[in-house]
Amino acid sequence: MRLIIAEKPSLARAIAEALPGTSRKQEGAIVAGDTTVTWCLGHLLEQAPPDAYDPALKQWRLDALPILPERWKLTPRPKARGQLAVIRRLLKQADEVVHAGDPDREGQLLVQEVIEHLGWKGRVSRLLVSDLNRPAVQRALARLEDNARYQPLYRAAESRARADWLYGINLTRAWTLTGRQAGHDGVLSVGRVQTPVLGLVVRRDNEIRDFVPRPFFVLWADLAVAHGQLRAWWVPGERHPLDDQGRLLDRAPAALLAERLPGAEGRLTRLQSQEKRQAAPLPYSLSALQVDAARRFGLSAKAVLDTCQALYERHQLITYPRSDCRYLPEEHFASARATLAGACGGDETLRGWLAGADFTRRSRAWNDKQVGAHHALAPTGRPMDPARLSTTEAKVFRLIARNVLAQFYPALATREVKAEFTLLEETFRTRGQVVLDPGWKPLFTTREEAPPLPPLTEGEGCRVQEAGVEDRETRPPEPFTDASLIKAMMNIARYVEDPAVRRTLREHDGLGTEATRAGIIETLVERGYLVRRAKALRATRLGSALIASLPEAVGRPERTALWEQRLAAIAEQEAEPAPFLAALVADLRGLLASADARRLQEALATARGEEGPAAPARRQRSGPRRGSGKRASPRRRKASS
Incomplete structure (x- = not known):
């Protein structure tokens, strides 16, 4: 058998x-x-x-x-x-x-x-x-292949499971017991992925909390030119007080110039025009889909993952969804017309997009060199019947089908124009864009483009019709959302401060995997470390206190990103598991020695004194109870995330 x-x-x-x-x-x-x-x-x-x-x-x-x-x-x-x-x-x-x-x-x-x-x-x-x-x-x-070929992949996965156990079990017990000494009754869960993700949110919240807005000022001038009108913006010189982004910090020079500008005549002294072609976005990986679906429909990362699983398993409308790849096998190109015709025929929107596809086009998406164990998300060819799908399932399927259909559309062709005017010996700049061929763009947006600049000729004259000064303020960074946090997890090198470490990180390295990122966010919410407020993800007082009490390296992404590199090296037979685990144990001993009840007590007290969402006080059966003397185990709380 x-x-x-x-x-x-x-x-x-x-x-x-x-x-x-x-x-x-x-x-x-x-x-x-x-x-x-x-x-x-x-x-x-x-x-x-x-x-x-x-x-x-x-x-x-x-x-x-x-x-x-x-x-x-x-x-x-x-x-x-x-x-x-x-x-x-x-x-x-x-x-x-x-x-x-x-x-x-x-x-x-x-x-x-x-x-x-x-x-x-x-x-x-x-x-x-x-x-x-x-x-x-x-x-x-x-x-069928010989499973021995995949033994390195198994060893990498086994090493990951063991390393997560060592890291999570030991640090969770250490900080929970230290928390008990500091007066906190409950489990303080620490994981090699979940904790750096929490750290990202805590640091962003701190930046928002500590942000001090600074005023700056911009001067605009409406100009009449030979073939119409346009608005240009003053470029103040270095003789004026500027911040590191060239923004004017003193209103007086702008106000004085604004008074002199109406009726002034000048000249277009520099004109640049460049035609650009932009290929369609590639088909989706799971994380890229989660980012887009969160932005477009407000869906959580977990909701997108669950929807994709239903489209894959129950409806069999899409290929394997937990993919980190955005390319398709070259052999799929020949059958793409039939596959997409079958998939899109039952939906009015998709039929309209299908009608505009040119299946003689071959985009960069078809590339065997970029395809690993699995390829980008794509329709299977089974007909999509909107009546049999939930509203969310239909929306997500259309996104997946759209990105594949877009590979058969022309590139978006534009002409970008930059113009520089001299008025009263001061420089004013403006820019605009003309769409030469919308290509794939109408599949992605129905928004009206900003009106293009009128036709311009270098050296032509201009006259100021009106001018004004706008008072503005610098703005704090935006709080994380599901979309931006998933994107941060995908592109974690951007959040690494050490230049040497950042240089070692490859583009595809990140926190978590396609299959786990949504679950990591939900776990942090369930454990009372994050809370959703509208679309924003904010750290609770408990989450902030935990990060403040941990060694900085535990709440930062560098260690986890480098872990993933070492696991990838094991999977590619470039490294062995034993040295990886030995280095982890040595690291672990140092982290355990840094557990400090006083530091944790201070972090909890500081968090309680702050305004913000309070985490519900919950006694968790998997943790020790003060004074009970009963045994407890963290088994029920996975330490692997």
Whole structure:
């Protein structure tokens, strides 16, 4: 018997439907000919709790830290024991095993750890499915690979799980127990990803809180030129008081000039005109989609992820959604016309966009060199019926289809014009844009463009019709939203202060993964560290106090970003897990030594004295209770995020 182990039931059903012959269901599996397809339910196993290594570790004690397992153990998740028993029974009957986890690091881990935990010693093949439609699954079944090829990916995922356990368990216990000494009754959860994300929000909130607005002044002049009118802006020289962005800090010079300008004549002394072509935005990765959907529809990152999972699993309208790639396989180009025609025919908006597509065009999106384990989100070709989708599902699907359709539209062609005028021996500048070919742009916006500048000729004269001074103030940075926080997690190098570290970060490095970023935000909200106010994400008093009490490096992104680089090196066979974990343990010892009850007490007191959203006081069963003497374990709060 050939046994295929899928990551989840929906994938197992898709695989069974793609196998030849009729299929029949049995407990926890589907049988089709000589092949049986079973499934995991996400992770069936989890890292064992500390007391699995030593019963004494069930009690939280500072002198027991750090907890460092000598031989790692996995334990079944409580609700997974039944399915784990089914897989155990089927493995005993199998002659061949096929690993059908999702095509990513976690997918590799969660199926392979079950196979190894249950003691299978035979050969394992790897099935990679990124599209649940039957033809796509059949193609995947026809090109099985040796799972040994993906062993480095498994080792990287296993190293990540162990490192997260070490970091989360030890620091969460240390700060929770220190918090108890400081008078805080509850768990203070620390994680290698969630805490730097919280740190981003806390620092942004502090910048907003501490921001002192500064006035500055701008002078405009409405000019009559040969073929119309335009507004230009004064460029004050260095003889005037300016800030580091060239803004005028004293109103008097602008006011004096404004009085002299009406009726003054001048000349267009410099004219620049440049034509530009801009290709369509690439198809979406999950994070890029979450950013756009948050901006357009106000959806949380988790809502977008859940919607994509429904479009992928229940409706089978899109390809695998938890992708960090924005490119498509070159082989998909030939079938794109048929795929998009099938996907878009049932929706009026999509039909209109489809009608304008030119399928002889080939954009840079089709690039095998940029495609890894999975490709960008794309329609599968199954017809979209708006009546069968929720409003949110329809909106998100249109975005995904639109970005693929846009690859078959011309580039946006514009002419950008910059003009510099001299009036009363002072410089005034203006700029404008003319759309030569809207190309793909109408698929993305219906907004009217700003009116273009009138035709201009260098050297032509001008006359001031009116002038005025505007009083303005510098503005604080905007608070984070789901969209901007996801974008910050994707582009974390922008928030790294150390120039040497920033240089080492590659463009795709970030905090979390496509699959986890939405969950990290929701976890911080659920644990009372962040709160949503309208679209803004703000730190609570408890969240601010936690960051203030931790060593600065724990709340900053550098460590996590470099972790991801080291894990990538393990996955690419450029590094081994042991040195990575050894360095982590050494780092951990130093962090534990810095736990300070007085510092935490001061941070909590300071936070209580601030205005802002207060975190609800909650007793959390996974933490120690003051004076109870009862044992407690953080098992229920994952330390991996």
